[in-house]
Amino acid sequence: MIRLDALSVDFDERFQLHDIKWTLRPGEHWLITGANGSGKSALAAVLAGDGDRLSGTLEGVPERVALVSYERQADLIAAERRKDDADILDVMSEGTPVAEILGDGCEDLDLARNLVDTLGARPLMNRAFRKLSTGETRKVMLIRALTSRADLLVLDEPFDGLDHDSLIWLQGHLCELAETTPMVIVLNRFDECPDFVTHVAYVDDGRLPLCVERGDEQAYAELYQLLHLKTSDLEIPAADPAAQLPALDPDKPLVQLTGATVRYADNTVFEGLDWTIEPNQSWQLSGPNGSGKTCLLQLITGDHPQCYVNDINIFGYQRGTGESIWEIKQFIGYVSTALQWEYTVSTGLRNVIISGFYDSIGLYTKSTDAEKTIADEWLALLGISDRAEEPFNRLSFGDQRLVLIARAMVKHPPLLILDEPCLGLDDMNRQLVLALVERICLGSETSVLYVNHREQDRVAGIDNHLTLSDNTGA
Amino acid sequence: MANYFNTLPLRAQLAELGKCRFMHLNEFSDGVEALRGKKMVVIGCGAQGLNQGLNLRDSGLDVSYALRDEAIAQQRQSWKNATENGFTVGTYEELLPTADVVLNLTPDKQHTNVVETIMPMMKHGACLSYSHGFNIVEEGMQVRDDITVIMVAPKCPGSEVRAEYVRGFGVPTLIAVHEDNDPNGVGLALAKAYAVGTGGHKAGVLMSSFIAEVKSDLMGEQTILCGMLQTGSLLCFDKMVDEGIDAAYASKLIQYGWETITEALKYGGVTNMMDRLANPAKIRAFELSEELKDIMRDLYNKHQDDIMTGAFSSGMMADWANDDAKLLGWRADTAETPFEKTPASDMEIAEQEYFDNGILMVAMVKAGVELAFETMTAAGIIAESAYYESLHETPLIANTIARKKLYEMNATISDTAEYGCYLYNHACVPLLADFMTGITSDMIGKGLDIADTGVDNAHLIEVNEAIRSHPVETIGSVLRGHMADMKRIV
The missing domain is CATH 3.40.50.720 (NAD(P)-binding Rossmann-like Domain)
Known part of the structure; x- marks a missing residue:
């Protein structure tokens, strides 16, 4: 039996859990839920030994606890980056290969092999861990945890970023594992709560006000409602009249890719892809992990070096004819998990939103009063006006996402690219984001390019679909 | 030519x-x-x-x-x-x-x-x-x-x-x-x-100018950047082991200590690095650095002189012509030093502990940065150049030591820096031998063992004033101001 009694825990002085009373009995499997920034991940991480105990007691936690979470994922990627020899001097380095990351701490080689094949991770084995896509990194973290023969499995958003097939399989596998291993799962989405979960813990503002038995239908329904609180009166702040973007020819496509191909020495990600995005036309892009969704987007944003060897006409520029990426980026708003990981600045939220006017990570120019006003309007829309000066890197993962969406939209770009914008968000904020995206789609000035692979995150108003097929051979 | x-x-x-x-x-x-x-x-x-x-x-x-x-x-x-x-x-x-x-x-x-x-x-x-x-x-x-x-x-x-x-x-x-x-x-x-x-x-x-770049770059890399950190690593490690400190702990304190200490330097100059120490420790570090500067001043001058006359580069080019015989020999010697051969402990060392237990290391960084800066500016190199080639780049090299220790640090920096680093090290280690006999584990390894952290006001003001008014701090605060918007966690 694991027992937390009057436990208060501090996380690097940026977040605290207060007075947690919680008992996990043998045979129980828990779901932890709550709004973004409420402390779900923190509570889960406490079971894995994270945080500094301020008072109270924590008893009965088994010695071997496996934790999968965005924070751990980010730590590992950060550790890989620190190892990068390229930082030292004139040496290129590839980083630790996936096979080595998986081998570290693995207690069940047969299972590991099985998981690698089932999750289609075989082609990743020799690649550098830090070069994987978000979904691929997640798979590697999961395989590591599942093969560690832990006595307690703590999974923080285990289904996020997985494609449909991997998700179904994992849910099945966890069901089997639940027979022998106690589990604590953090989920923002109630509708994905696995059947074996027996109890739900609801976290709010660093406290644990509610513990609900799955069998208690009424309490369960109320909790569901609580998380579904809808926000109303959504108004998108206007663009800055002083910072008009150059006019685009309304009769020309925004983006035209002809025969687009991305190829590495040993791997063709996709080839011969034709795609035209007309003004005021929104698209949904889907495809399994590793099918090249992000590569395709990067060809458009100019972040993929092979955009120079492809036939890309974008915002009136033929790529590779002397235009700078800043001339391209000025027309694009962009949000992705990768951007969030890159956005490691301690600057305040207002400045993060203002940085959208400059397409920069961090703010390197003095901002105008008009820009500040617009940023404050966005903060109000997100319900975090009182946190304008708070450092971005102290926000919860979900709140960071909302701020980055505001940053992307702040200049009302002709093209808004949302690469899995709901990844890691809770129900309430997910509804908010989706409503926001719908609103943007209905307006006439911004074309939305929306990437996801989850049925329930469809957005009304997006009627064009492009699906990339699997190329990993998995 | x-x-x-x-x-x-x-x-x-x-x-x-x-x-x-x-x-x-x-x-x-x-x-x-x-x-x-x-x-x-x-x-x-x-x-x-x-x-x-x-x-x-x-x-x-x-x-x-x-x-x-x-x-x-x-x-x-x-x-x-x-x-x-x-x-x-x-x-x-x-x-x-x-x-x-x-x-x-x-x-x-x-x-x-x-x-x-x-x-x-x-x-x-x-x-x-x-x-x-x-x-x-x-x-x-x-x-x-x-x-x-x-x-x-x-x-x-x-x-x-x-x-x-x-x-x-x-x-x-x-x-x-x-x-x-x-x-x-x-x-x-x-x-x-x-x-x-x-x-x-x-x-x-x-x-x-080409000349200012070369003459300042060479001076910085062979003295404070690579040389001082190499010499400091070897001396501090041997001293700690002599004082009975666990060798693996000593190895870790040094390997990661330079990086931690110079991170403070990067953000707020020598002043901020010194401010990370409690007042009695700061005063001690200040005194040590003054002593070190007196002992090493002639050596820094000699390096700058040899760079100016071209004696350094002609010596190195002779070694290039001789298939890097000296360089490779010195590189092999580095691999055999006790510090290099002792793996770092896997125990955790808190960020502040690197300062508290590394008073001598802080003093060495301060002495090296200030001496390199003083020597360069005395030789006619302008303060901006001298700042970039001393203080600004020190954290970069400290970072390579944290990842790779000395042998790999030397193998990855330019051959020019490496050659100069060994020259410096060979002169500096014996030069500091006497000084090191007076060092005890409270200055490196354990930290000051005092219950009362009180200090004399007048003395503290005097020390702070000396730290803050050094010319490398004056130019540093101007140049760092230009980069103030780079605020971010790394």
Whole structure:
């Protein structure tokens, strides 16, 4: 039996859990839920030994606890980056290969092999861990945890970023594992709560006000409602009249890719892809992990070096004819998990939103009063006006996402690219984001390019679909 | 070829050494225009070559890579780097005759060979760019009269040059024009456009000279950057072991201590680094550093003198000609030192503990930074240059020690820095022998064992004043101010 009694825990002085009373009995499997920034991940991480105990007691936690979470994922990627020899001097380095990351701490080689094949991770084995896509990194973290023969499995958003097939399989596998291993799962989405979960813990503002038995239908329904609180009166702040973007020819496509191909020495990600995005036309892009969704987007944003060897006409520029990426980026708003990981600045939220006017990570120019006003309007829309000066890197993962969406939209770009914008968000904020995206789609000035692979995150108003097929051979 | 610096009259030497000016952002209002439509060909596709090329291309410039025939035929790493990133790759013969600007981003040691090979192929009136002036200044390379010779040197590793550009920023960059090779008077315009193309203008550009860059760069790297950290590592480790401190702990305290201590230096100069110590420890570190500076001053002067006369570079070039016999021998010796052979403990050391238990290390960094700065400025090098080549770059080397310890640090820095580092170390270790006998574990390893952290007000004020009024702090706060917007966690 694991027992937390009057436990208060501090996380690097940026977040605290207060007075947690919680008992996990043998045979129980828990779901932890709550709004973004409420402390779900923190509570889960406490079971894995994270945080500094301020008072109270924590008893009965088994010695071997496996934790999968965005924070751990980010730590590992950060550790890989620190190892990068390229930082030292004139040496290129590839980083630790996936096979080595998986081998570290693995207690069940047969299972590991099985998981690698089932999750289609075989082609990743020799690649550098830090070069994987978000979904691929997640798979590697999961395989590591599942093969560690832990006595307690703590999974923080285990289904996020997985494609449909991997998700179904994992849910099945966890069901089997639940027979022998106690589990604590953090989920923002109630509708994905696995059947074996027996109890739900609801976290709010660093406290644990509610513990609900799955069998208690009424309490369960109320909790569901609580998380579904809808926000109303959504108004998108206007663009800055002083910072008009150059006019685009309304009769020309925004983006035209002809025969687009991305190829590495040993791997063709996709080839011969034709795609035209007309003004005021929104698209949904889907495809399994590793099918090249992000590569395709990067060809458009100019972040993929092979955009120079492809036939890309974008915002009136033929790529590779002397235009700078800043001339391209000025027309694009962009949000992705990768951007969030890159956005490691301690600057305040207002400045993060203002940085959208400059397409920069961090703010390197003095901002105008008009820009500040617009940023404050966005903060109000997100319900975090009182946190304008708070450092971005102290926000919860979900709140960071909302701020980055505001940053992307702040200049009302002709093209808004949302690469899995709901990844890691809770129900309430997910509804908010989706409503926001719908609103943007209905307006006439911004074309939305929306990437996801989850049925329930469809957005009304997006009627064009492009699906990339699997190329990993998995 | 003769040492170029030594061919100049004293007044010209002093004028060149004194060149270094922080340029105003509005001096870059022409952007990359001077290079637009020009064919830029990079030689050397390592981290600097590749990442600078990526930035220049993203700024709208025409960049391709010239590789040696064998690198292309064998599809070596340099070939892969360039082709996977979608660059045009060709042989010297294919690309150089039509190049408007040739970017020589190969290691120093190859410069003579590379430049002699490419010069006959370059078209009349083209531009040759360096990122380090050793070849011109110390080796006296004579470049064809019609060719413009410039230098553009980002003061960060290649990966950071790229990462900062992608963020919408850049890294501090030094530019220079070789006055003897500026036949059309376009050198400065080209260098400025190049700095804009890599994003450097946003983080601050120093207008310097080939001579000031070489003479300050050599001095910084062999004394405070690599030499002092190497000597400090060896002495501190042996002392701790003598004092009965667990060797694995000592190894860790040193390996990661330099990085932690100099991180404080990077953010707030010597003042902030010293402020991380409790008052009694700060006073102790101050006293130690004063003592160290008195002992080492002559050594720093000797290094600067040898750099100025060319004795250093001719000694090193003799070793190049002798298949690096000395360098490789010294490198092998480094691998055999007790510090190098003792793996770091896996116990956790809190960030503050590196300061508290590393008082001597803090003192060594302070003494080294200040001495290098003082020696450089006394030799006619301007404060801006001296700051970048001492304080600014120390955290970069500390960072390599944290990852790789000394042997690999030496193997990854330039051969020039490594050679100078060993020279310094061989002189400095015996020089500090007496001083080290007076050191006990409260200054390195355990921290001060005092219950009362009280200090005398007057004495503390005096010490703080001495720390804060040092000229490296004055120029440092100005230059760091230019980069204040770089606030971020790394």
